[in-house]
Amino acid sequence: YAEDTVVNRFITEFNKNSAYEITDISKGNIRTKYFGYANGRYLEMINANDAGAEAFCLTINGGQEASDKQTMYEVFREAVKILDPSVTDEMIALAEFDNKDVLIEGYTLGDSIIVTYVPIKELSYGKNSCRIDISASNYK
DSSP, X not given: OOSSHXXXXXXXXXXXXXXXXXXXXXXXXXXXXXXXXXXXXXXXXXXXXXXXXXXXXXXXXOOSSHHHHHHHHHHHHHHHHHHOTTOOHHHHXXXXXXXXXXXXXXXXXXXXXXXXXXXXXXXXXXXXXXEEEEEETTOO
């Protein structure tokens, strides 16, 4: 799927163990960055283990409607279990990003995952798109 071994491993494990498959994979502007789609959501994957982030980073981009937010959350549930096997369904349920409309930064999940959730918000020129940023420091 990808030339970068960490990104390739994530895509392979996600496609094997998830209810969804990452498709339309393309290379980004740096050698460790890739894009794809899962469950109708646009994904950005970057192996930043050797960079400043020192983590595997995944952004799940939602849309501007409640149904977009739900499909984004479904991909999130699958992805975090791949990125950190210590994460349980109960831990994910406690996060409840799908039920909140507030910015959540630095939320810790499991042993190595930090999450930022950006909700849909009404702006003066329309709505912004929601997204979930995941940083997994032990996924190398």
